[in-house]
Amino acid sequence: MFGQVLWWTEIAMEALLVARAIGAKFYTKYTLFYFYVSSVLLLELFRFAVFTNLPNSYPLFYWRTQFLAATVGYAVMLQMYAQALRKCRGAVRVANALLLCILAAVMLKVIVGTVSGSGWSTGETMATLERDMRALQAALLLVIIALLAYYKIPTGRNLTGIIVGYSCYVGASVVTLGFGSLPGFGPRPAWRFVQPIAYLATLSIWCFTLWSYHPNPEPDPGSKIERDYKLLSDQTKRILSKARSYLKMRGEL
Amino acid sequence: MSQLLPYLFLGLLLLAVLVWWVWGAIIQRGAAEVLAPRQHRSSVRSVGLQGDLAERIFGPQDWDFVSRETPSEIQRMFQRERTALALAWLRRMRLQVSQVMRAHVVVAQQSDDLQLATEMRLALSYFLFLILCNSLIGWVWLHGPVRTRKIVGQTLQWAVRLRAAFEQLMATIDPASCRVVGAISITERFGAK
Numbered sequence: 001m002f003g004q005v006l007w008w009t010e011i012a013m014e015a016l017l018v019a020r021a022i023g024a025k026f027y028t029k030y031t032l033f034y035f036y037v038s039s040v041l042l043l044e045l046f047r048f049a050v051f052t053n054l055p056n057s058y059p060l061f062y063w064r065t066q067f068l069a070a071t072v073g074y075a076v077m078l079q080m081y082a083q084a085l086r087k088c089r090g091a092v093r094v095a096n097a098l099l100l101c102i103l104a105a106v107m108l109k110v111i112v113g114t115v116s117g118s119g120w121s122t123g124e125t126m127a128t129l130e131r132d133m134r135a136l137q138a139a140l141l142l143v144i145i146a147l148l149a150y151y152k153i154p155t156g157r158n159l160t161g162i163i164v165g166y167s168c169y170v171g172a173s174v175v176t177l178g179f180g181s182l183p184g185f186g187p188r189p190a191w192r193f194v195q196p197i198a199y200l201a202t203l204s205i206w207c208f209t210l211w212s213y214h215p216n217p218e219p220d221p222g223s224k225i226e227r228d229y230k231l232l233s234d235q236t237k238r239i240l241s242k243a244r245s246y247l248k249m250r251g252e253l
Numbered sequence: 254m255s256q257l258l259p260y261l262f263l264g265l266l267l268l269a270v271l272v273w274w275v276w277g278a279i280i281q282r283g284a285a286e287v288l289a290p291r292q293h294r295s296s297v298r299s300v301g302l303q304g305d306l307a308e309r310i311f312g313p314q315d316w317d318f319v320s321r322e323t324p325s326e327i328q329r330m331f332q333r334e335r336t337a338l339a340l341a342w343l344r345r346m347r348l349q350v351s352q353v354m355r356a357h358v359v360v361a362q363q364s365d366d367l368q369l370a371t372e373m374r375l376a377l378s379y380f381l382f383l384i385l386c387n388s389l390i391g392w393v394w395l396h397g398p399v400r401t402r403k404i405v406g407q408t409l410q411w412a413v414r415l416r417a418a419f420e421q422l423m424a425t426i427d428p429a430s431c432r433v434v435g436a437i438s439i440t441e442r443f444g445a446k
Contacts, residue, residue: 090367097369135260138267145267149274150376151362152355160278164271171267178260236357236375 006196007048013203014041017210026158026213032079033162037206039072063126070133076166077140083159083216084148091151098143106136131177137170156216161209165202172198339393347386354379 017037021027027034043065051058085092145163148155155163176194319331357375361367 088362090364091362093367094369094372131260135263138263142263142267142270145270145274149270149277151358152277153362155278160275164275167267167271171264171271173264174260174267175264178257178264236353 002193006193006200007044010196010200010203011041011044013207014044017203017206020211024212029213030079030158030162032075036072036075040069043069066130067126070130073137076162077137080144080159080163084144084153084155088151088153091147091153095143095147099140102139102143127177131174134170134173134177138174141167141170154217157209157214159216161205165205168205169198169202336393340390343386343390343393347383350382
């Protein structure tokens with residue numbers, strides 16, 4: 001019963017989110033994000049149809065579509081990346097390098113897994129696959145959030161909501177699916193509700209922050225600072241180096 | 254169970270970084286400033302005042318007088334008071350360096366010729382500095398300012414140099430609001446090295 005209530009609430013909130021964006025005419029401002037929400041909404045409706053008419057096929061259908069939902073979730077990451085870093089050329093360079101590092105790490109894991117036969121093979125469960133996909137999303141989110149925090153990139157209410165909501169869901173999913181893939185934890189009823197509750201919390205955050213359009217703050221052209229990066233970085237480096245060496249010297253006394 | 258640890262760590266790390274980011278954004282909004290160099294300049298000026306004040310506070314004269322003329326109870330009270338002041342001063346110093354770093358990242362985020370290796374080195378330097386500064390705070394907290402008088406003296410000298418470096422840096426970042434005092438370079442002020 002509780003599961004049904006969660007299910008219907010999620011469908012209603014997703015529909016509300018999409019309807020509000022269309023009604024307020026800012027659907028096109030976050031196309032990739034709303035593509036994700038719309039896809040998940042359609043999936044939920046399909047799932048409900050299968051659950052009602054073909055209950056025996058539902059578990060398999062659920063995991064297949066869940067895998068699809070996790071894949072479409074990368075659209076949200078792209079939306080964050082495009083919205084948050086588009087005007088920060090320096091931060092984009094750092095982001096690209098870090099994302100390449102993550103890609104290289106994933107490739108390495110796949111290669112090692114293929115060679116040793118213990119990696120992402122088809123024999124593994126769909127839950128494990130989703131867990132690994134969510135883990136990769138978590139790593140990408142970490143990069144984006146760390147860059148936003150480090151470079152103090154200002155974000156509007158909409159983008160902040162998208163990032164906070166999706167991070168909560170991905171973080172909860174990684175932990176839940178990790179525990180859920182253990183033999184003793186998976187069948188427990190409590191664990192099955194953690195992910196839907198986290199998703200419901202995410203939808204609540206999105207409904208609250210995406211109720212109206214709030215673009216990202218534009219950099220003030222009057223105070224835009226354009227300086228020689230090398231000169232500045234050398235100076236900052238020198239100050240930090242001096243400060244550190246001084247403290248090191250004092251610490252040894 | 255051990256195979257779950259990376260996932261657990263990743264999930265919790267993501268949530269922790271998220272909280273850190275949101276908290277930072279709230280603080281930033283509360284302060285109603287996005288790293289305005291003009292404000293940093295005023296804080297740079299305060300370093301000077303603070304340095305002068307600290308020189309008076311941490312100078313050996315007071316302690317020499319107290320240890321010579323007063324009973325042990327007063328000496329203990331003096332030490333307690335000076336410990337609190339020393340800690341406040343070190344925290345202030347940490348704040349000043351943090352402001353330099355913030356000013357740097359504001360410029361770096363929009364820089365076309367940003368160098369990844371330099372950025373990484375700077376970030377590492379900054380975090381090492383924070384670790385060392387916090388260690389020093391802990392050291393002063395444990396031993397008190399009287400036993401670390403030498404350190405305080407050296408710190409004061411460093412603060413004077415740092416102030417010059419701040420002025421220079423702020424002049425680079427925002428020359429419209431900063432006048433470069435004289436033609437003394439950072440290297441000259443810090444000593445050629």
